[in-house]
Amino acid sequence: MANMPAQESLIMYPLSTYTFGQKAAVVEKHGSVPVRMERLKEKYALEGIRRSVDAVLLVHAHNHPHILLLQLGSTFFKLPGGRLRPGEDEATGLMRKLNKALAPEKDSMKPDWRLGDLLATFYRPNFENFLYPYCPPHIERPKEVRSLYLVHLPEQCFFSVPQNQKLLAVPLFEIYDHMSRYGPLISAVPQLLSRYALRLIRPDGGVAAAPGAVTTQPPRAAPEAASGGPTRGTDNGSVDASGPLGNGEAQAGGRVPQEQPPAPPSEFMVDFDD
Secondary structure, three states: OOOOOOOOEEEEOEHHHOEEEEEOOOOOOOOOHHHHHHHHHHHHHHHOOEEEEEEEOEEEEOOEEEEEEEEEOOOEEEOOEEEOOOOOOHHHHHHHHHHHHHOOOOHHHOOOOEEEEEEEEEEEOOOOOOOEOOOOOOOOOOOEEEEEEEEEOOOOOEEEEEOOOEEEEEEHHHHOOOHHHHHHHHHOHHHHHOOOEEEEEOOOOOEEEOOOOOOOOOOOOOOOOOOOOOOOEOOOOOEEOOOOOOOOOOOOOOOOHHHOOOOOHHHHOOOOOO
């Protein structure tokens, strides 16, 4: 009998090893949904199909994987990324977008982004909010093709977040099957990551499998939580990494949807910029 292929490992580092700061605010070019859709129509008429890229950046906190999301306003969440320039390849464009969104202005402090696997491709068939992980058969030319890439973080680096945005580390259990708040693309990330064997690097340098991982090794004692400075948390287990605190620790918790009403469909699916 042929051996089954080994599951690929995915390493992530503690949120507490990263440093966070702020930079100048980003000007929003088109805030409302109708204006965004009209802008998309104009660009489509000039340039054709919109090509976009997004990055999945992972850390871990409290023995659980977290994904880094940008929050704009009170109900709008997006992955770092955005529209590619005409003729720009996806790798170059994604690095440009990551530096614009999260890197300090000094070149010497820019993170060492390492492009990983293509996780999924989503399609916008019409000038509407909805994105799908397939192109409907009756659509010959979608209005947007959006590629979702895994981007590996170094063990330590500096993040610089625009003053009018927040950078949140959101646990996978909060995102999974929560399309009403995060939209179809972000809420699909936990399933896309299930193909990997998640390996959590502890603050002491040891490696631990994510809880629930199947292993032939005897169970090990749970590591003690790393000590640190002030903490900031949210009621859904997310960590607000931006702002003056600048460390990656927060109190974890369960999802409390009744205290966080879902965003209306007109907001959570229009996650694109120029």
